[in-house]
Amino acid sequence: MSTTYTRRTLLCVICESSIEAAVAADAKRLGAHGYTLSDARGWGNHGERDGGWPMSGNVRIDILCEAAVADAIAAHLQQTYFAAYAMVCYLSDVAVLRSGKF
Amino acid sequence: MPFEPVILFFLLGVLAGVVRSDLKIPAVLYESLSIFLLLAIGLKGGVELARQSLAELVVPALVVVGIGALLPLIAFPVLQRLGRLSRADAASVAAHYGSVSVVTFAVGAAYLSNLGQAYEGYMVVFLVLLEFPALMIGVWLAKRGQGGSNLGKVLHEVFAGKSILLLVGGLVIGWLAGAEGLQPLDKVFFDLFKGLLAIFLLEMGLVAASRIGDLKRAGAFLLGFAIAMPLFAGTLGALTASLLGLSVGGAALLATLYASASYIAAPAAMRIAVPEANPALSIGAALGITFPFNLVVGIPTYYWLASRLEGVV
Numbered sequence: 001m002s003t004t005y006t007r008r009t010l011l012c013v014i015c016e017s018s019i020e021a022a023v024a025a026d027a028k029r030l031g032a033h034g035y036t037l038s039d040a041r042g043w044g045n046h047g048e049r050d051g052g053w054p055m056s057g058n059v060r061i062d063i064l065c066e067a068a069v070a071d072a073i074a075a076h077l078q079q080t081y082f083a084a085y086a087m088v089c090y091l092s093d094v095a096v097l098r099s100g101k102f
Numbered sequence: 103m104p105f106e107p108v109i110l111f112f113l114l115g116v117l118a119g120v121v122r123s124d125l126k127i128p129a130v131l132y133e134s135l136s137i138f139l140l141l142a143i144g145l146k147g148g149v150e151l152a153r154q155s156l157a158e159l160v161v162p163a164l165v166v167v168g169i170g171a172l173l174p175l176i177a178f179p180v181l182q183r184l185g186r187l188s189r190a191d192a193a194s195v196a197a198h199y200g201s202v203s204v205v206t207f208a209v210g211a212a213y214l215s216n217l218g219q220a221y222e223g224y225m226v227v228f229l230v231l232l233e234f235p236a237l238m239i240g241v242w243l244a245k246r247g248q249g250g251s252n253l254g255k256v257l258h259e260v261f262a263g264k265s266i267l268l269l270v271g272g273l274v275i276g277w278l279a280g281a282e283g284l285q286p287l288d289k290v291f292f293d294l295f296k297g298l299l300a301i302f303l304l305e306m307g308l309v310a311a312s313r314i315g316d317l318k319r320a321g322a323f324l325l326g327f328a329i330a331m332p333l334f335a336g337t338l339g340a341l342t343a344s345l346l347g348l349s350v351g352g353a354a355l356l357a358t359l360y361a362s363a364s365y366i367a368a369p370a371a372m373r374i375a376v377p378e379a380n381p382a383l384s385i386g387a388a389l390g391i392t393f394p395f396n397l398v399v400g401i402p403t404y405y406w407l408a409s410r411l412e413g414v415v
Contacts, residue, residue: 055370
């Protein structure tokens, strides 16, 4: 049996946990079919985000979707959150199975 | 009087943070302890409330909330004009100082029981009522004349947020069940309270120590504000309590409530509603200075003030 891969975009968003619900809702509204959310810790422009208490918590949201959807979400995040919140956002090309899911 | 042990746990946490110890309280434990503390404080207040006529509380509650609402309105122009903070930063810091800290309240109550000093059990109702008006005022101050206020989001953040939900939930459960109904739960919620508060304060010491870096950015004005504001607000609280005829213990706790600065509900609400405000300033001041100041110096001072003012107004 041959395995069929399809190209999709993986949009990875790492942001402060205070806006987790808002970012997840934005992603859904802009066409994401799903996302994977995990707690994250790290260090950067906003100092150490060690997750020791709620205001220093970070989350990582992985969204697998079509390139156009990823672009729309990334543009929206840039416009809405980049200025005031701790947020990193990057895209990569990936190969997925069951392309209809994404 | 022996030194209040829970404060020593806090200082141990600060020390651990300062010497960069590998001590770390897991985030899950922090969450679990805060749920426990909020519920336990609510339940204790509810049990006391069941012994009380609710109608008699209406006027004192209105006075306490009305005078408490002045705090952010006084703090805002001071921060904006004297401190030269931006409007958003001044409004956010004002909201933190107008709102209250549940843990400072719990330590104040522990301090009083250590002294054998009674206080009105319904103080928890004031704790709940004082938590949110300042947050609304803070958002209004930040967004005045700009349109596009996020007040709806703030209302949701505050009322559906865990601190109000669990405090009010505990209050109602305690009120409905009464002291006898809650007796089977006493061992968990009341007997364990102080030990778990001690562990929570150990973590808060670690967190407070981690905010020391923020303070360097905050500047001398904000450092001074973080000590002067609680002293002013505490005095206003003791005077208000004297006006209402509260006991010395009640007056010390109301002063502690007015003097405390929120670091659970306010940072979360302000982050959503006033994103342009720099959280390092408000959290650095509230948690890095005012919280430790109130624990170590403030609470004994407010108690002393309350004893001096008894029956004066």
